[in-house]
Amino acid sequence: MAYPTVVKVREEAALEARTWREVAYHWMTTTNHKEIGILYIVFSFTFFVLAGLLAMFIRAELATPGPTILDESRYAQFFSTHGTSMIFLFIIPVFVGFANYFVPPLIGAKDMAFPRINALGFWMLLPAAAMIWIGQADVGWTGYAPLTNRIYTPGSGVDLWLAGLIMVGTSSILGGVNFLVTIFKLRRPGLTFWKMPLFVWAMMATSVMVVMATPVLAGALTLAFLDRNIGTCFFLTTGACAAHSPGNPGDPILWQHLFWFYSHPAVYIMVLPAMGVVNEVIPKMVRKPLYGYKAMALALFGIALIGFLVWVHHMFTTGLSLTARAPFMFATMAVAIPTGVKIFNWLATIWRGSINFRTPLLFAVGFIALFTIGGITGVYQASIPVDYKLQESYWVVAHLHYVLFGGSVMGLFAAAYFWFPTITGRMYNERLGQIHFLATLVGMNLTFFPMHFIGLSGMLRRTFDYTNEIAFWPELGPLNLLSSIGAFLLGASQLIFFYNVIVSRYKGKPAPADPWA
Ligand code: HEM
Ligand SMILES: [Cu+2]
Structure with a gap:
């Protein structure tokens, strides 16, 4: 009877004896969906840290008026790389990671439909990220034309940024197709379909959006690349373009149409997976079935559909006619309907549940509260006249962080804690998880809530120095300082999460069969 034990001991010895080369080779060649999921998750959190460090530089610079630790061009590079990385190298891939790990088992599949393409999709992100970070382009995450043209921004930074994003986009499309084929x-x-878990529904809706929207981004990036490098005139009206094609000039506004046709849906590409997670977490943690399953599934697709019909709300001040703009105002406000269905169904699920106040639930409820605030500030921006005041101001920075931090990142943490026991076989430290939630909640509101007032007081986003503004609006001093203090608290509180995850991965208590019983 000693035999199995001996084999087991040998296997363990073999595992320990594996050199780092063998381990590296294993991870670099794996096509297993769980391992690829883990690669995605580790990759994404690395860029959360790096882009978060840039945010700390930004807020350190803005803590007081006048130049302090950065100069103007460095500042522009930092907020651009911060925005680009948070979106394309953190939030979008991190949910691809969790979905890689969980979608196949949730639908009873052994792996993804195309395991090698799955691996390819992940490995494309590495050179892409390298290009984006080496490039340090200073054109915002939106890369508006004609700023991206070589006439205005020479050097190779923007080329690297464009090429990097084309690779990220290609990786996304490969992933989207893979999820759809796997789920179908x-x-x-x-x-x-009507029996599938809602996280799978969410990934299905997300993948439909990825497959329909991302090619438009990739195309637009390619055109901008051609404008820069072989002198085409898609987005440029000045210089050589005015001369050589007078009757058929390019159009910088065309860039905005193409960019936002992708990038508004991208907001939902970042939020629907988080909603899917909340759909899984809440019923489990309040020990009640989800209220309104079918409505929840349809609402995901309702949001995805409307998400494609609203992009012009980013372009209310570009001089389009009112007739062209008005439908987009109403379409934008209509997103509140399917979103409201979800919010009320979550509340109805929690209502009279037997509530288990553990960390995943805290973050899920945090998601509902903060995402709702971001949604409400969005309705203000959707109103054309109000947007004339809010456009390009810090109000927008407040809004986008309530949606992306309050929504996507809170949902992501709900997922991370909820699935930690499944992925590692161990429990995280509950008390540290709760402290992490509280510190994140306080830090996040302290950082981003004052930005609404900073914006209403007249400070524009992408501002490096507000010495002139402060002469007119003295409140900008304390408000900016408050926001920076919040940012440092928010940054520091993420260390609790990383400490908890790393220590618990090796030393946590073994997870019981049902961690949330
Ligand atoms: C760690 C906490 C964070 C802090 C303190 C922070 C801070 C900031 C600040 C101050 C700006 C405005 C810079 C300017 O306009 O001059 C900014 C821009 C931005 N942030 Fe964050 N941020 C954080 C996390 C995030 C996350 C999690 C995301 C997305 C998932 C994100 C996405 C963006 C985007 C897209 C921009 C716009 C960049 C641009 O104007 O092109 N940020 N951030
Ligand atoms: Cu939008």
């Missing part, structure tokens, strides 16, 4: 073709027999 590899479900276990008998698992109809």
